[in-house]
Amino acid sequence: MTARMICALLLLAGAARAHADPCRVDIESNDAMQFNTRQIVVPAECAEVEINLKHTGHMPAKVMGHDWVLARDADMSAIINGGLAAGFNRGYLPSNDPRVIAATRIVGGGESVTVRFSTAALQPAAHYVFFCTSPGHATVMRGTFQIGVATRVARNP
Numbered sequence: 001m002t003a004r005m006i007c008a009l010l011l012l013a014g015a016a017r018a019h020a021d022p023c024r025v026d027i028e029s030n031d032a033m034q035f036n037t038r039q040i041v042v043p044a045e046c047a048e049v050e051i052n053l054k055h056t057g058h059m060p061a062k063v064m065g066h067d068w069v070l071a072r073d074a075d076m077s078a079i080i081n082g083g084l085a086a087g088f089n090r091g092y093l094p095s096n097d098p099r100v101i102a103a104t105r106i107v108g109g110g111e112s113v114t115v116r117f118s119t120a121a122l123q124p125a126a127h128y129v130f131f132c133t134s135p136g137h138a139t140v141m142r143g144t145f146q147i148g149v150a151t152r153v154a155r156n157p
């Protein structure tokens, strides 16, 4: 068995494990200011959701740092503006802002971060978005977050 085959098998095993628990979501970000998905859907049965954000790039957090923030659609702009005022050292997030449902710290290239949150307060009919609060990033780095069934499929090109 070649090293490449072993590598492929390990990747398959990793993918199978990742998909085994639908309440755990892996999302990647990169040096090109992108998330690798624009839509996250978790089953309504998930009492808790775990988001694993990986930065697959190489650039440092101060230059191309990313976080993953969940909020209601209507609260996104205010949170981003609050984050801008807070600055890098506060993770580009307004402190103790109840509009932030879940958030990771900012990660740079090669780093990963995990956040877990309860879905108890989420409502199936409400519109939730995830986004990155690094300055200017959310124009591209954003997507929809949904509890329950997907109504439409959206992917990055």
Ligand SMILES: [Cu+2]
Pocket: 033, 064, 065, 066, 067, 132, 133, 134, 137, 141
């Ligand atoms: Cu970002």
